[in-house]
Amino acid sequence: MMKKHRNLLNYSFDCLRRYRMRTAVILITFLIATTMISAVLFTKDGLEREAELSVDSSPDLTIQYIKAGRAEPISTAYIDDIAKVEGVERVLKRTWGYAGIGDKTYVVIGLDPTGLDYSRGVITSLESGRFLTPEDDGTGNVVVGKLIAGMLKVKVGDDMILLSESVDANKFHVVGVFSDESSIYTADMIVMCLSDANDFFKMPEGMVTDLCVYVEPDQIPNNVAAKMTSMPNVRILDQDLLLRGYRAAYGARGGIFTTLWTILLVAIALIAFSQAIVVGHESKFEVGLLKTFGFSTLDIIEVRLVESAVLGFFASSLGMVIGFVYAAYFNAPALVDILLGWAFLPKEFHLPVLVSATSVFSIYAVTVVPLLITTVVPAWLNAITDPELAMRRAAA
């Protein structure tokens, strides 16, 4: 039986060669479609991983002061009330905002020096230098993202100037550079001690932008948050909410993914349609002839299955490789702006690209499976028809 299967396999490859035009049309369409969709999906996967890393480094709960529905500076007087809530382990002050260097905008974060020994998450993952210590409070020492370091050509030990909102020049001293591990989170970030950030943003005395709450290890953050709902004028953000926000921003922005998936499905449907119409007659005749010679229905299905699977998997796999290279090495021109439109990231920023099994499986599922169905089902229908009738109908 092995020789027979080898014969059928050879025949399948012959079909790919013989139906050159159909092979080329499917190959090119699949390549374009899978290149586009894989570039988007792999980038989306990368961005979502970044979001997860970012959330890992954020506090269990973030408390903001809300006035007229908008976030405003919060008084540090809230700390005593929050600290008394059952399950709260620690409350830290934080001030953050945006700063400009040239025409670019970056995130400035001021951390509570009393919490700087509280290392958790990737925020302390450094490529060079050191992280801030309580002794850095008020010294102007900063840790910067790798992107900023690259753009400003600064390294550990260098000074940098930041312009505040009142256009005062503020000099800072770089003591550390973040690693790539959480690239999108730390890329545009400048971390300093709280008093330096408060000075920089000219925050009123006793005010910060938000409070970071860490709960005791055996406590569920949501349950602790529920006990704070009676506090007036505060908004409580937990990690799940932040993650959902990040995912919404990265993942489904502007319906781009839906649009691209639709384009892909339409392309596949068109191919399926052309398969059925253009090759249909020729294929019908061929199946009738093969049945006459003694090819069984299963033999014919095997031939068509191999033919479609080889073509579909080859085209989709190649498309995925090109899509990956397009995103990871060429930074997905034309896509990057759509994907990262919300962020203040210059073009020097390299997209985080991740190839997840789910995305690979999804791409194969929407490309190879329809192709298999649209080739195998008509072949099967012809194979169960009298060979003479199949050939007559094809000739008609």
Add this chain to the structure above:
Amino acid sequence: MIEVRNLTKIFNRGKFNETVAVSDISLKIKDKSIVALTGPSGCGKTTLLSMMSLILTPTSGEILYDGDNLLSGSDNFKTNFRRMNFGFIFQHINLLPQYTTIENILLPLYAFDAEPKEYEERAYSWLKKLGIYDRATHLVEQLSGGEQQRAAFVRALIREPKYIFADEPTVFVDEETSRIIYRIFMELREAGKTIVLSTHDPELIKVADEVYKIKRGSLA
């Protein structure tokens, strides 16, 4: 022996364009013989030949090979029987245009647990006999109608089947090739093969051991 009992084929049954192609035909074909089905165009020769060769299901009737009614078997059984026992020469030749002559000839062997290449020598010997040896590696679309018919002839014989069904086998070939084909049919009969053919060719009819005349789907 092939025995056909009350064979009927009605196309588009129950529809406005219902056509009775073959009506209640019964006949017997002895082994190692040449049987010709003759009659005017559209009389049902090809339909009868197709039913006897199990590539068209009759509306009613029986077809027995050596006493076994093959119509009661599954599609797989009939396919298997065709593969092992039949060779076909079609009126419309039916070669795959993008294949070469030799590839077309070896095509039926892909359904066997065999190495098609091992049959090449036999194929070339037949091509030589039929005068198209030098056309073996040409695409069939580059061959004349007569050359294509000869290639189809070789394809039918490549596995040396027990039964050969030929639908107008000499319709596209010149006189000289026709004579070669008559001789080959006689040689095949001598070799123990049974040949059932439909034809208008009086010379070919002369070669037949038995002739059935068909008129409007029935034996005349």
